[in-house]
Amino acid sequence: MFVTHLPRLQSHHFPIFFNSPLCKFFVFKSPKHQLLVSSALLSEPFSTALSSKPSQINPPVLQESRKTPENNEPQIQLSIEKLFVPPDTDVSSLKTPLSTRVLKGSNIILSKYATDSQVENAEFVKSSVKTEDCPSGGFPEFALVGRSNVGKSSLLNSIVRRKKLALTSKKPGKTQCINHFIINNSWYLVDLPGYGYAAAPQELRTDWDKFTKDYFLNRPNLVSVFLLIDASIPAKKIDLEYASWLGQHQIPMTLIFTKCDKRKKKKNGGKRPEENIEDFQELISDFFQTTPPWIMSSSITNQGRDEILLHMSQLRNYWLKH
Ligand SMILES: Nc1nc2c(ncn2[C@@H]2O[C@H](COP(=O)(O)OP(=O)(O)OP(=O)(O)O)[C@@H](O)[C@H]2O)c(=O)[nH]1
Numbered sequence: 001m002f003v004t005h006l007p008r009l010q011s012h013h014f015p016i017f018f019n020s021p022l023c024k025f026f027v028f029k030s031p032k033h034q035l036l037v038s039s040a041l042l043s044e045p046f047s048t049a050l051s052s053k054p055s056q057i058n059p060p061v062l063q064e065s066r067k068t069p070e071n072n073e074p075q076i077q078l079s080i081e082k083l084f085v086p087p088d089t090d091v092s093s094l095k096t097p098l099s100t101r102v103l104k105g106s107n108i109i110l111s112k113y114a115t116d117s118q119v120e121n122a123e124f125v126k127s128s129v130k131t132e133d134c135p136s137g138g139f140p141e142f143a144l145v146g147r148s149n150v151g152k153s154s155l156l157n158s159i160v161r162r163k164k165l166a167l168t169s170k171k172p173g174k175t176q177c178i179n180h181f182i183i184n185n186s187w188y189l190v191d192l193p194g195y196g197y198a199a200a201p202q203e204l205r206t207d208w209d210k211f212t213k214d215y216f217l218n219r220p221n222l223v224s225v226f227l228l229i230d231a232s233i234p235a236k237k238i239d240l241e242y243a244s245w246l247g248q249h250q251i252p253m254t255l256i257f258t259k260c261d262k263r264k265k266k267k268n269g270g271k272r273p274e275e276n277i278e279d280f281q282e283l284i285s286d287f288f289q290t291t292p293p294w295i296m297s298s299s300i301t302n303q304g305r306d307e308i309l310l311h312m313s314q315l316r317n318y319w320l321k322h
């Protein structure tokens with residue numbers, strides 16, 4: 001189901017560090033995910049993924065380029081204001097070309113905070129159904145949320161390179177608690193129940209919705225939510241509404257597009273993951289003033305695993321220093 005109307009979020013909902021770029025276009029090519037940059041120069045970074053509190057500057061309105069490439073490969077074309085530049089990052093002073101600083105299959109610029117991204121060890125800590133029961137200690141954490149069956153638990157396993165650390169299932173509704181996993185004894189990954197599982201009893205669904213939203217609103221060490229969206233199917237209204245809810249409550253968000261390995265046109269409702277991702281971007285541009293950071297992934301091919309870890313490391317290290 002497609003969304004026809006969602007509330008437009010005002011600029012004060014999102015911290016923006018963006019300052020007039022010399023507008024040039026980025027071309028994101030698929031399936032090789034090459035990024036071609038004609039030229040680029042930015043003077044200030046901007047952020048939607050991290051709970052920092054910058055002064056607010058409206059981004060300039062730039063055109064999006066949608067040229068067809070000569071070899072007819074599908075592509076996502078991004079203008080500079082659709083890139084995510086981490087806070088405290090001055091891309092005009094980067095020594096390497098900006099194109100080499102964009103994480104593969106994403107709109108994310110890599111900052112000086114991207115260090116210690118390897119997972120050395122990962123352990124399950126505990127399951128909770130109340131925010132106040134979650135582990136104490138104040139380590140930075142990232143929560144995986146998304147529709148039931150979108151692949152949250154599978155992505156967690158892919159990230160930590162363990163097949164069964166988080167339990168997965170073909171049937172939706174597998175994860176039912178706030179599950180904390182500690183990584184390298186220094187940060188948490190959190191697996192959450194999915195939303196939108198129509199077959200679950202209404203009471204249970206309301207319960208999951210209540211405690212996950214309470215967790216988002218009241219967990220002080222939550223660095224960013226990772227909202228998972230199935231890229232193998234067209235955008236769902238419930239996903240757009242969830243993204244909108246996170247934005248309205250100023251909860252930092254990164255979009256992870258899952259199941260990017262599912263490329264068969266028939267199964268995908270006639271659209272490839274790149275096209276569904278582009279459609280989703282288009283739909284959220286109606287209610288987000290700046291593009292949130294996003295990354296393409298697959299738990300089958302492990303696409304996006306290193307990029308997600310690098311992005312988490314830069315968000316985490318910035319958070320720890322501020
Ligand atoms: N092709 C493909 N299948 C995937 C991918 N990720 C997950 N799946 C499959 O999708 C199904 C659901 O995966 P889970 O990881 O359990 O999904 P979940 O979001 O944790 O689901 P709930 O806990 O029920 O909310 C399983 O059959 C997975 O094998 C992916 O990247 N590609």
Ligand SMILES: [Mg+2]
Nearest residue numbers: 152153174175
């Ligand atoms: Mg799960």
